[in-house]
Amino acid sequence: METRELRYFVAVAEELHFGRAALRLGIAQPPLSRAIGALERRLGAALLERGSRGVSLTGAGAVLLREARAALDAVEAAERRTRRAALTAAGHPSVVLAAKAGASGELLAKLLDVHAAEPGAVAVDVLLCGPGEQAGVLRDGRADVALLHRPFDDTAGFDTEDLHTEGQVVILPAGHPLAVRPHLRLDEVTGLPDLPLPRWPRPDGSFPDGPGPQVRDHTQLTQLIALGRACAVVPESGRTGLREDLAAVPVLDAPRVTTVIAWPPHSRSTAVAGLVRAATTL
Amino acid sequence: METRELRYFVAVAEELHFGRAALRLGIAQPPLSRAIGALERRLGAALLERGSRGVSLTGAGAVLLREARAALDAVEAAERRTRRAALTAAGHPSVVLAAKAGASGELLAKLLDVHAAEPGAVAVDVLLCGPGEQAGVLRDGRADVALLHRPFDDTAGFDTEDLHTEGQVVILPAGHPLAVRPHLRLDEVTGLPDLPLPRWPRPDGSFPDGPGPQVRDHTQLTQLIALGRACAVVPESGRTGLREDLAAVPVLDAPRVTTVIAWPPHSRSTAVAGLVRAATTL
DNA sequence: AGCGGCGATACCCCAGCGGTATCGCCGCCC
DNA sequence: GGGCGGCGATACCGCTGGGGTATCGCCGCT
Secondary structure, eight states, X not given: XXXXXXXXHHHHHHHSOHHHHXXXXXXXXXXXXXXXXXXXXXXXXXXXXXXXXXXXXXXXXXXXXXXXHHHHHHHHHHHXXXXXXXXXXXXXXXXXXXXXXXXXXXXXXXXXXXXXXXXXXXXXXXXXXXXXXXXXXXXXXXXXXXXXXXXXXXXXXXXXXXXXXXXXXXXXXXXXXXXXXXXXXXXXXXXXXXXXXXXXXXTTSOOOOSSSOBOOSHHHHHHHHHTTSOOEEEEGGGGXXXXXXXXXXXXXTSOOEEEEXXXXXXXXXHHHHHHHHHHHTO | OOXXXXXXXXXXXXXXXXXXXXXXXXXXXXXXXXXXXXXXXXXXXXXXXXXSSSEEEOHHHHHHHHHHHHHHHHHHHHHHHHHHHHHHHTTOOEEEEEEETTSSHHHHHHHHHHHHHSTTOOEEEEEEEOTTOHHHHHHTTSOSEEEEEEXXXXXXXXXXXXXXXXXXEEEEETTSGGGGSSOBOHHHHTTOSSSOOOBOOOTTSOOOOSSSOBOOSHHHHHHHHHTTSOOEEEEGGGGTTOOTTEEEEEETTSOOEEEEEEEXXXXXXXXXXXXXXXXXXX
16 A cells, blocks of 8 residues: 555545545545545455445544554654654754643753753754644654653553653632632532633644633633633643742642653664653653 | 655665665666665655665664654554454454464463453454564554563553563473472573573574574474473463473573563554453453 | 536546666676 | 676666546435
């Protein structure tokens, strides 16, 4: 199978519409129809159900969508990592570290300091991601190593090293009645009608249904909380550097969050190893 | 990048010879030279050092070789798993379980029994592998789930569940002086001049250098030991069903071996989940 | 019945892949 | 040192197959 066929199939499977998929791929619709048809014939499997109202995935199609995404990520990673290896050989060694924007700021700063102090440390490019983006960024080679947060991020498929475990706090407007409490339970803060939990975008950019406001980044979140339109449950370290119009109250029964450093299991370059070593000595 | 280019590059990188690589790929040498040249130009990186005596890999080339193998495995896995998903939809559901030939026989039998007794259990095809082959078989989609043995097998990149931990024994000819001892230390059995440890083939089929005889499977191994030409350190469970002309003596300080069940993190089908559930209840 | 949306088919064209012939370079050996 | 052989690169050609346009067939809606 060629990656071109996989890209074509993924486009159709995501759009569930040959015309739109062709538009997205920058080709005409007929060659796309033919390519998918040929793919189905070669695999000996129906991938799409052509109904009169658009198309839908078959079971085999759903499997191929999942596997094709992984395979395309691997191919992209091969290309990116090779390009970066060439730069390294040309005298510009660097590692790309993915971190969630607005999380673990303290730890990240310490990590970069400790690593920079080591002899022979290479330059570290920090790639800030939205929530849930890090795993993908690591898989497709845009990053070499990432800071993830269990249980929020999926660490499956990566090698990891635990760095730090902490409880969670709820961030509230400073004037809110609950803000004066010494601590809270989870059921007291989820489903507050006046302060709903915000909705973060899915990897594809769409938002889940629900009552809360839509947020895309940390700034939007703090602003919404300050405006009294939302609250948020975040790891303790998120309270450092908090705006003065916000308050943080520990949530005792919220799951504890573990910060881990993760990297693709087969790419243990010396540069990544150095960063991991620095992280574990924190 | 197209998989064709990756396949071409892997062939050249493995053969380190354009002519032989072309032969292996079933094409002529000139288009291969051109394809690699075009790839290098597009990546903006030298992948191969063309010396007067054959070719060698550059740093970037070594990175691409590693990444390309992973990517090609992922593409193959996509194809295989889609084919199998189609068969499942057509009413022939099955799971392929990879196990090391000659290891964990007892556990494997119990696992298959327990799983078969569950309601709605699908057929299990057992794929027996040589040592170290399981990870590859799982990565390229020939198997859906595997029994691995830490610390021998590399479990990086898979989801795993521990099943069983055991010590190791050394298998000796029944008449050997050490066979009467109640237990042994590792340094007493490694480097016995009369009974060297055998050499297993690497993934590429070649054998490491060393004094021991070359073995390819379990039968060869037991026969060589019975002939007094080798000994072997294996998990305790390897002593069940031992030929009567062989003896097993516990090796106290050999690393304990953990049998784990492993599967690719992103492909948790219900069939795989059922098998994992059966395994964890053993 | 007419129309519009959507995927499949028919047919054509050309880019790109692969093949053959040949070159250029470098060791090697008599 | 000149001839030779091995190996990768280049030149050039032919054709396959991927992509484009036009159109069909089917279905649902009005």
